Amino acid sequence: MSFKVIKSGFFSLIEDYGRFGFARYGLSQSGVADEHAYCWANHLLDNHFNDAVLEITFGSCELKALDVMSIAVTGADLDFRVNDLPQTLWKVINVQAGDTLTWSRAKSGIRSYLAVKGGFQSDPLFNSKSVNIRENIGSKLSDGDLLSCQATTKNRAPRVVPSEFIPDYEQNLTLRVLPSYQFDLFNEQQKTHFFNQCYSVSSASDRTGCRLEGQTMAGVQARMISEGICYGSVEITTEGLPIILLKDSPTMGGYPKIATAFSLDLAKLAQRQAGDTVKFELMDIESAQQQRHEFNTFFSINIR
Amino acid sequence: MFNIKLAGENTIIIYFGDHAAPKLAEQVAFYTQQLLDALGNIIIDVVPSYTSLMISYRLSLIDHHDFCDQVEQLLSNSTFEPSDVNSNLIEIPVYYGLDVGLDLDSLLNDKGLKLEEFIAIHSSKTYLVYAIGFSPAFAFLGKVDDRISATRLARPRIKIPAGSIGIADNQTAVYPITSSGGWNIVGRTPVDLSLKEPENIKRFSVGDRVQFMPISQEKYCSLGGTL
Numbered sequence: 001m002s003f004k005v006i007k008s009g010f011f012s013l014i015e016d017y018g019r020f021g022f023a024r025y026g027l028s029q030s031g032v033a034d035e036h037a038y039c040w041a042n043h044l045l046d047n048h049f050n051d052a053v054l055e056i057t058f059g060s061c062e063l064k065a066l067d068v069m070s071i072a073v074t075g076a077d078l079d080f081r082v083n084d085l086p087q088t089l090w091k092v093i094n095v096q097a098g099d100t101l102t103w104s105r106a107k108s109g110i111r112s113y114l115a116v117k118g119g120f121q122s123d124p125l126f127n128s129k130s131v132n133i134r135e136n137i138g139s140k141l142s143d144g145d146l147l148s149c150q151a152t153t154k155n156r157a158p159r160v161v162p163s164e165f166i167p168d169y170e171q172n173l174t175l176r177v178l179p180s181y182q183f184d185l186f187n188e189q190q191k192t193h194f195f196n197q198c199y200s201v202s203s204a205s206d207r208t209g210c211r212l213e214g215q216t217m218a219g220v221q222a223r224m225i226s227e228g229i230c231y232g233s234v235e236i237t238t239e240g241l242p243i244i245l246l247k248d249s250p251t252m253g254g255y256p257k258i259a260t261a262f263s264l265d266l267a268k269l270a271q272r273q274a275g276d277t278v279k280f281e282l283m284d285i286e287s288a289q290q291q292r293h294e295f296n297t298f299f300s301i302n303i304r
Numbered sequence: 305m306f307n308i309k310l311a312g313e314n315t316i317i318i319y320f321g322d323h324a325a326p327k328l329a330e331q332v333a334f335y336t337q338q339l340l341d342a343l344g345n346i347i348i349d350v351v352p353s354y355t356s357l358m359i360s361y362r363l364s365l366i367d368h369h370d371f372c373d374q375v376e377q378l379l380s381n382s383t384f385e386p387s388d389v390n391s392n393l394i395e396i397p398v399y400y401g402l403d404v405g406l407d408l409d410s411l412l413n414d415k416g417l418k419l420e421e422f423i424a425i426h427s428s429k430t431y432l433v434y435a436i437g438f439s440p441a442f443a444f445l446g447k448v449d450d451r452i453s454a455t456r457l458a459r460p461r462i463k464i465p466a467g468s469i470g471i472a473d474n475q476t477a478v479y480p481i482t483s484s485g486g487w488n489i490v491g492r493t494p495v496d497l498s499l500k501e502p503e504n505i506k507r508f509s510v511g512d513r514v515q516f517m518p519i520s521q522e523k524y525c526s527l528g529g530t531l
Contacts, residue, residue: 024351178310180312181309227351228352
């Protein structure tokens, strides 16, 4: 059972939930950028929460199905079509041998997730199938690649995600953040500056970090002794602008951090592109843990 | 003495001091092991560094307040024993030659040292692994003797060959893979530290000690080193 890659697209990667247990040796968490879209794609197919998917960024991707398969496509609307017919996203679709799947351009959001029953079957490295270009672990999709997956025994019912769980990526985004790390070392004026400003996503953003543009914060402490940095940490660089650390970020960094963004809001950030606006708002640890716990329980995630 | 801070929704960071020192690094390594031994089933990842330890934990098993309580109790009840630090001595052969030590010539000039003197200073010490980061299996080693410490290059190199040994301020390190960087390159090891050999990921741990063993160009080449 497999797909043949006709056009690899701008940036298409095999990713799973992430790489855990190796941070002490310097390996990034890696894994999907948008956990919300990813988890729903696997859930629709009754997959394990850690099954590998294809993360397609911006589109320009074309795959040929070589067998009958059940798939689900969630996340961004990249004008996904089968044999040139527009398809409904967030829904199980059965494709036939010879079908052509295309993602051509970003209409809303930027990252689309293709899940197949049982997940893509690449070899894991350090307990994960996630590709990390910065670390030279795996590589992005190339024309001519074969993506193998498990045999599908029967066509699956066309299940859909309830509409209230399908996000609108055009909405203005407010990221909820926890007061973490050096929060107390920033003075009131700096915090007011941070929380009252509407930042915009810089084009220099990638899976390692989301750089924001806006008015610079004055008087930021210079680099400090390097320490562990986690997913969502918001560094303030010496020039006074935030960088939100994402899945492919290194494990250590030396800029002061004012806060840490809530993971389920980072899933929304993963669908924003250069020029989109972002605001920050404080959240407390109790509600963050409660909301994340509910999400984990629903999708049977036990690693986090 | 320690100070626990919130780092993320399932992550805390523990500070053990505020400036890097060998004793503190050993302390961080010691407490990292203590916590892994006691709470290994609820810990996902640990990132020990110069003065701190970051820990992420399974939200399905414990919440922030209970986790902090358990960590605090454990740390309060255990006393640092320097002799108990599980430390390996790792020997790395290095060819210190002007052909592979890209910054060696200018460094010797700046410092007024002969090559043999430099080699003796750099290789006579055992270095402590203070932290691992920047890239996988990149170990920050210290502290380098003041006579050979050197600030980073004003313009970082685009391409530093894998195996290169660098110096930045009082730190030294081996580049496991070819990468960019601003450290002063003083030699190269023929040992493959890249992840092509997956076991290499665990070659260094915080608290380990590293010693560089000078080798000749001939030996370097016979061990598989390239010029």
